[in-house]
Amino acid sequence: MKFALSWNTAYYGTGADQMSAIAQHAEGLGFEAIYVPEHIALSARPEPAQLALPADTEVVDPLGALAYLAATTERILLGTGVLLLPYHHPVTLAKQLATIDLLSKGRLRLVTIGLGTVPAEAAAFGVDYAARGRVADDAMDALRLLWAGDRDGVSHDGEFYSFDSLTSFPKPYQADGVPLHVGGSSRAAARRAGARGSGWFPGGRLSLPQRAELWQLVQDTAAAAGRSLDGFDHTRWGTIDMTTDDVAARAEQGVTRLVVAPTGSTVDEQRAELSAFAQRHRLVASS
Template sequence: MKFATSYSTPFYGADPDKLIAYARHAEACGFEALYLPEHIALYPGAQIGGMELPPSLPYPDPLTCLTFVAAATERILLGTGVLLLPYHHPVTLAKRLATIDVLSKGRMRLLTIGVGALPGEAQAVGVDYRTRGRRADEAIEVMRLLWAGGEEGVSFHGEFFSFDDLSSFPKPFNATDLPIHVGGSSRAAARRAGRLGDGYFPGGALAPAERAAQMDLARTTAIEAGRDPEALEYTRFGSMDMSTERVEAFAAQGVTRIVVGPTTTDPDEQREEMTTFATRFNLTPTPG
């Protein structure tokens, strides 16, 4: 089992010193990765799952923050949970992600994408909310094509994106691709993970039966697409106080990674939570 941690900047603060201190301590404790969320724009009345998001919540750009974190750490992997893929142009996003991966020496490896749940956010960036799933599918194809393409260039003609003989350098660090995990709480997300993803990261508010059904759907969709279902990673949210028995139950369900976040805004208490968790599960830093 792999263990990562999330840092929800809207609730724990966008203070640069606190973010770096959290990331460095997570690395020292042996957590595999640090995940950051994204919202591009909020507005009065914005709700997700019945929970209202105050417009004043600070959502700094996650990729900028992860670049900042990468410069201050050595080993911890960089993750998003989730990046709203339909609201980014895949040509520029492919360049940004590859650049972060190069500068971090191969640590931009836990990109998790979603399609968004706020219609007003889609409208703000000029995206038809009804097409966001199809845009995400195309964007994944475009980015992978650009990462793998050479000096001769690659071409793509889809519903939303079109270009001829395009080259994108630098490539990811010692690679021609970056893993793309799919996040979400819907069967459409599970199918996307099976067709196109390297893993599935379902949301937290799902009944156990639906959660199991979605992971089964991801695997069967992978088989239908001619892909190896066993290669799909399965990431779940956990809690800082979770027991070894709970982790064993997750493992029995096929979970390969657990992401936990702090329960407090106090930096000292956050560090104590991480240290206690790391001790409970015998985490050790990956050698540099």
Template sequence: MRFGVSYSTAGNGMNPDRLLRFAQHAEACGFESFYVPEHLVLYPGAQVYGNELPADLEFADPLDLLTFVAAATHRIVLGTAVLLLPYRHPIVLAKRLATIDALSRGRMRLLTIGLGSLPGEAEAMGVDFATRGRRADESIDALRQLWGGDAEFNGVVVRSYPKPFNGDVLPIHVAGSSAPAARRAGKRGDGYFPGGALTPTDRAAQWELVRSTAAANGRDPDALEYTRWGSINAGPSQVEVLAAEGVTRLVVNAFGDTLDEQLDQLSAFASRHKLAT
């Protein structure tokens, strides 16, 4: 099992000193990865899982934030949970991700993409909410073509540089709690990262759908990573249960009121699970 940590810029999380202390402490504790979320815009009445998001909730650009973190860390792997793929142009995105990966020496390896669940956000971006699944599929294919060699856009064959570190094609993980998301992960993804609003029975069914879709498309189900959200208070026995379900990575949030409380939570989790050993 690998362990990641998620960072929120809400509140005073955009303070650069706070951000770097958190990221560097997570790395020193032995966490494998550092995740950040994305919303491009919010609006009054926007809801996720039935909970309204304040329209002034602060979300940094995840790629700019991860670039900042990469420059101040050495080992921790960089991730998004999630990047809203239908709202980004694949040519621009491919270059930005490859640049971060090259400059961090191969640490931009946990790109997790989602479709977005806020119709108003799609409308503000000029995207038809009903077509965002198709747009995401096309973008996944386009990103891999741009990283791997030639790609064709509007009848023009193009190449994009820089390439990711060591000429790799970056992994793409798929987020979402729906059946289409699970099928997308099995058909096109390198891993699956479902959301939190699922029952244990639903989770098992979704993971089986990921694996069966992969097999039906000639892919190796055992090669797919399975990432889940978890509690910062989780103990070894809870992790063992998740591992038995096929989970390969657990991502936790530190929820203390102050930065020191959050850092103490990271330290306690790392000690319980012997991350630094």
């Protein structure tokens, strides 16, 4: 089992020193990765999906935050949980992700994309809320095409994005590009993960039978598409106080990575929680 840290400025604030201190501490303890979430805009008239977040909640741009964390750490992998793909143009995003991956020497390995749950956010970008899944599919295809293209350029004629003979340089650090994982607990998200994803990161409050059904759907969709799931990541949320028995139970469900977040209100409390977690689960400290 791999373990990662989630850092959400909606809960911890936007202090750069605190963010880098916790990331460096997690890296030293042996945590594999750090995830940063995204909300590009919030509604001043909160919708049901936004009720837990006041309109003035400070949620930093995840790509800017990851670029900062790349510069203040050395080994920890970088991820988004989740990046709202329908609200990013793939031509611009291809350059942004490749740049972070290049400058971090290949550490941007856990970009997890999602669709967003706030209709006002979709409306602000002119995205049909009901069509945002198809927008994401088209964007995933365009991103990978741009990263794989050479100096002769690539062309794409998708449902939402089209371009002709474009080049996009620099390329990501690693030859396979930036892996794109799929977040979400719907059947559509499970099918997207199986058909297009490098991994699957479901959230939501699902029962064990529901989770098992969706995981099977991921596997069946991959098989139907002729895709191997060797190296495929099955990521889930965990809790900072989970026991070794809890981890073993997740492993039996096919989970390969757990993402946890500290609950303490101060840096010292957060450090202590992470240290206790690392000791309990025998993480290997970085040298």
